[in-house]
Amino acid sequence: MTENRIPLAGVIGCPIAHSKSPQLHRHWLKTYGVDGHYMPMHVEPEDLESVVRMMPRMGFVGANVTIPHKQSIMEIADKVTDRAKLMGAANTLIFHEDGAIVADNTDGYGFITNLHEGAPDWDAKSGPATVFGAGGASRAVIASLIEAGVPEIRLTNRTRSRAKEVALTFGSKVTVVDWVQAGNVIEDASLVVNTTSLGMTGQRRLRVPLDGLHSGIVVTDLVYNPLKTELLQAAEEAGCTVVDGLGMLLHQAVPGFERWFGQRPEVNSAARDAIL
Ligand code: ATR
Numbered sequence: 414m415t416e417n418r419i420p421l422a423g424v425i426g427c428p429i430a431h432s433k434s435p436q437l438h439r440h441w442l443k444t445y446g447v448d449g450h451y452m453p454m455h456v457e458p459e460d461l462e463s464v465v466r467m468m469p470r471m472g473f474v475g476a477n478v479t480i481p482h483k484q485s486i487m488e489i490a491d492k493v494t495d496r497a498k499l500m501g502a503a504n505t506l507i508f509h510e511d512g513a514i515v516a517d518n519t520d521g522y523g524f525i526t527n528l529h530e531g532a533p534d535w536d537a538k539s540g541p542a543t544v545f546g547a548g549g550a551s552r553a554v555i556a557s558l559i560e561a562g563v564p565e566i567r568l569t570n571r572t573r574s575r576a577k578e579v580a581l582t583f584g585s586k587v588t589v590v591d592w593v594q595a596g597n598v599i600e601d602a603s604l605v606v607n608t609t610s611l612g613m614t615g616q617r618r619l620r621v622p623l624d625g626l627h628s629g630i631v632v633t634d635l636v637y638n639p640l641k642t643e644l645l646q647a648a649e650e651a652g653c654t655v656v657d658g659l660g661m662l663l664h665q666a667v668p669g670f671e672r673w674f675g676q677r678p679e680v681n682s683a684a685r686d687a688i689l
Contacts, residue, residue: 418472422673423452425464426479430455433688434477437666440687441678449674458482462489469508474673476506477666478516483549490516499582500552505669520550521557523665524635528604530664530680531656532631537561540603544568545595545621547576550635551608555583558604567602569595570609596622599630605648607634612642619644628652637662659685 424434430453438451454476456464461482466489468476478486483502487493490503494517497503503516528535542563544551547570555566566583569590570576580587590598599605605626611619613636623644626632632648637658645655663680671677678684 424477520553525557526664527660541565542604543602546609567598600625626651
């Protein structure tokens, strides 16, 4: 019997203490007066399957999944959405009443929604996009850019073979550019995206030559710590439209919250403040 239970959700990861998802979802629960709970859950890889199978029986309606479980959860789920398959990872689980587990990926949605919000004049079809990095986040970004109608994506990554693998998944719209040539594919781009961890507090700097930046380019960085990365600072100085990465984190959480708690939450300054 699951009636009248207070709906539970949470974020599963290992480590999990750094996750900002609990602050955000709890802010929304409070804002909308929803009778529900959202909790951080430290789950070791060997326990993932048994924990996730047990969760629907404990009153969980869904969960977010983070490092290191975003790939392995797809083997455990009963259904994986097409977009999660394309992105090669899942970050959102929905538990159906019969206990079935559906794995989805909302990172691409979060990225493109944040981009449209921060750069409303950016036209996806207006020119090529340059993407730094070919990890999990890059796949979500590329999937959403292709869906938005970007005609060409130049993908550049320190490890070229990884970029080639991504290009193979997404087909002819993605061309691979050597990491040392990254600076050469900026000037004629309409969008530049950093999906690497470079520039994050405590990580190395992004050393790509940025002299090609100009006011006709939108620049966005998935790194949100610091909020204004060196890339975004340089872009701002060159007159670019800049979009920080915090909004992606906020927007990717919206579909899960809506699905689990029946209320579409708003991404606004109060939500931003809740996780800063
Ligand atoms: P995520 O899921 O967040 O994308 P990831 O899959 O570990 O994380 O990918 C991290 C990205 O940052 C990769 O593109 C990685 O480049 P490699 O594929 O060559 O590892 C990039 N990255 C991390 N450290 C880097 C560094 N010091 N120099 C250049 N790229 C780096």
